[in-house]
Amino acid sequence: MHSHPDHSHRHHSETAGRALWLATTLTLVYAGVEAGVGWWAGSLALVADAGHMVNDAAALALAAAAAWLARRPASARHSYGFGRAEFLAALVNSLGLLILVAWLAISAVQRLYDPQPVIGEAVSLAAVVGLAINLLVAWLLSRGERNLNTRAALLHVLGDLLGSVAALFSGLVIAFTGWTPVDPLLSIGIGGLVLASSLRLLREALHGLMEGTPFNLALEEVGRALTTVPGVASVHDLHIWSVAPGQVMLSAHLVVLDLRRWETMLNACHALLAERFAIDHATLQPEPETRTVYWLKVRGKESKANTKHD
Template identity: 60%
Template structure:
């Protein structure tokens, strides 16, 4: 049986992460710096909502730092030891970040329950003042990110920051309610709300990281649609053992066995396949094996 093998290495791993690194780094420093200020202010004023919002800003700061690190690490080219490059380091860091933030959520919720049962005095005006500054700083960071390179990294970071703006609004509301009504339970209630906000983003982060580590098909791609489109290309009789996965941000890989009508026409068939995969799904790293005999699938997706 005749075999032909094509492997398009596609070593452009830095293409989507090269830009925007400096903006992400500046946004990281601003966010983490103010998180420290907010944590100190929260401890001084007795506001758990402010401490909770500081925790949320740390979450965003770490997410921004991961994005900045990914922009730097992605410049490292693949090597003989790391043939896929370093994109997977970002996924591992995201996994650790998500687990750490869930631990923070539990700590804030435990403290909120204790505070609700035994309210502590809160310096309302101080909470409002610090939270207003935090809201303005978040707006500045969001503006910086929205003007930079639009990659998966920066879009995820922007979502974090927009969520953090909600946290700042909650902290402002806490200070106002305590100051004007004296209802101290508002602070732990809003703190719990901020903690749940953190948990939603952290669980989503964990799910995406685990999906990538399990070599899952990227969320925006349907393997069934990809296979169907490949079978529409002239010369392709069937697509088998199709695998679509991602190593890091924006680097989608694809491999498959193909039954073709004529191996002599494979160069033209391959060109058609590559055009479809790149134009519709931006898949450039492709490994395809054409065969003329009927193929028995090694793996059949459920």
């Protein structure tokens, strides 16, 4: 016996998908402009930021495609639907960020050992435009649903936002002081920030794909809460997992005192799970207490027999 999931997830994915496609277009157009200016001005921070934005455009497109795929209805062959595509997109995006950070670190170290002339004024001007674009894209993404997929995309954009700030700062420093090492040093600093966020995102994506208990829920706490429902003696075989970001499933066996009151207990359990833990899809199997006691006795006898035999 179970309750059905909230189908508003499909509407949220549609809204998020539109924002992601618009963000992809804006990011890709500016990346080309920034790359050209950065190459001409000799700024690694600007070229790195442009490369980051190209990577982000691909990441945003992937996130948008995953949001579109997640809207497809469930079928006989895919009974849970396609929401798990958002976990896969977040995984790929986090791996892409890690590769980008590695490239950024290598390029920055090379630039420290072999300094190149940088046109600070051009860098600052391009960075100001990039900052405006990144703020607009971040605003577009922050308006929609904040699931793992859109968070992954937003993380890419925030990395670009930091890159634009760093490019602006390095351009000003170079224009006024001529000290070019500030450019690769800031690139390394941004890479460190992006690395920490990417590892956290990778962990969450893998956790979801491995059907781990959502980080915001404690298995023991949910089990204890179910036993507070009148008539529920105990809970076992409790499992909680996500089939997609924001779509939590639960299954459990409930040992009940009076099976005749099961319908009342079932409604109370579903209400508790929805209101307290935001779990709208739960499959609960009742077990009479007498059957459980008998099963425990049988297991106890088997255990003793095995001990004597050994």
